Amino acid sequence: MWASGFAHSPLIQATPEEYYALLLFGSGAWPFCSAYKWPHATARFYGWPPWVYLWRASPDFCSCFLFLPMSTATVTMPPAALHRLRDETLDLDSLAAYNLYLTAGPAGLRVGVADVRRNKFVALDEYTAPEAGVSVAQQALALAADHDLLGRTGWNRVRLAVQNRAFTLLPAPLFRAGDEAACLQLHHALDPQRESVHHYTHPGLDITSLFAVDTGLSSWFRNAYPAGRLVHQTSALLQGVAHQSEQGSPRRIYLSIGQQEVTLLAMNGKQPEFCNVFPFSTPEDLIYYTILVMQELQLNPDQDMVMVWGDLMHDSELFTILRKYIRNLRFGNRPFDLSYSYRLNDLFEYRYFELYALHLCE
Template sequence: MSSTVPAASLAPAALHRLRDETLDPGQLAAYNLYLTAGPAGLRLGVADVQRNKFLVLEEYAAPEAGTTLAQQVQALAAEHDLLGRPGWNRVRLAVHNRAFTLLPAPLFRPGDETAYLRLHHALDGQHESVHAYTHKGLDVVSLFAAEKPLTDWFARTYPAGRLVHRTSALLQGVVQQSEQNGPARVYLSIGPQQLTVLVMRGKRPEFCNVFPYSTPEDLIYYTILVMQELQLDPDQDLVMVWGDLMHDSELFTILRKYIRNLRFGNRPFDLSYSYRLNDLFEYRYFELFALHLCE
């Protein structure tokens, strides 16, 4: 006799569950729900629309071997008091993977998303779906693939929700903090085994890619390689860092060894954050917060 494992048994362990006591789960129309899903696991944020303020941050462990992101999200939604519920003012989900590209908006033709993406990614049409997100004001379109069961669940659960790539949240957050005619700067977002490198000149993106890494040496190699290709100087040009690292970690140590002008990034501006988030480092969860800037 076969047995079915209950969905809730696949629910991931909570690493952080921070909530402001002013959150009213009975008034979801007053809030926006933000989600990021990828190798680092699932992260959830809730922002009060009227106060422009983040009230909730929750982080869940990455899926265990043999468990997909879609199974993780659905299992969590089965027992969560917020995730999976309808009635939100706005919902955004950002997926984190290497299957994406940025295209100048004048070159984009709706309907050709798959053809564009195949130039950069070996698409698995059976298990992946292709999506596009337009960065208004930047003349840039993000094309990306996502796990089909995850996107199917999201479309069923939140028909009016918006799906984006995690690099789009990073880009929107960096644009908000950039000067119109500022110098070239390098922005790093560091996650488990994935490094995102974004290079901006003023408010214009010049380079964006996600690299795999397994050692601190890999991480600094890709960072220096990009800087050299764009004729940037590790001794002078600013490198801003966000992500999952500590001040005393090997990753930060090797970055500091080879890059002189290195700084940790801040949270997105023009937003406020519950006091419950005060104990978190400012440079963490940037993309989750920056989803608030994605239309």
């Protein structure tokens, strides 16, 4: 069904550099009308759905006549917070004293803030996974519109880790700028219309990570934080594990368990020997991939230690089955040489490892 609407809306004061979005929605013949203010660059880069009409307007008055299909009138709402923790020392009037860290993937968005001078995490947010049909980019945009941390600029440093399976690692001497897409296509069917390709060279490890990012997410991030850096989730994991590994220590397997995905990392001392992300839908799938990698690297599931981080509980079925087949299984700790606000004390130490480890990514 089609409906038409004519709206006269007094708008809040704004500068000429800002866009306005008029959202029309409803179920009757005349849709409800409301006005939202969005930053100019956000509107420019974001792929708005057909029911959003963008325009430059005077700060006092606007009018719009718009035909739209009522069935498309949906609004992406900000995700619900699972955790929203703040230390009293966090000073939002001095953002240059802090680093902002983000992770984005199937499990949703996570936000962390670290005090640069004290090397201390003073804030952590976790949000629900995107609903069906909603991308992480849409979720980030909806959240940033009214968030005390994500919508702010002026940070000392900003890092975003993307979690997906579209990545590869190669020796840094073999990497040449401009070859990212060609190299990544050997491992991932790249869609140039929906994905952009990025790289990150690991300091001290002589390794370069190549990875793809949803175009909507990368455009939002580049626009919001022009000096920010995108990395892959495996890079944060690798930097964190290398940081707390000892030179000359024996080969060891590390697991980072996410939403129906597991990252398996093998380290020999401080040098990575294997890194890959596997999908799994049952605990048996997870056991299969873990034992397969251990056998290929001549490790014994009955004797050799395996360290685990991620989204699981001590009493979960997944952990119970892991413990049955891997006898020397241990939960990992937070990255060493960092401190953490007492507000984070109620969180399991083996969770959010990649978010914390972004502090180690240059």
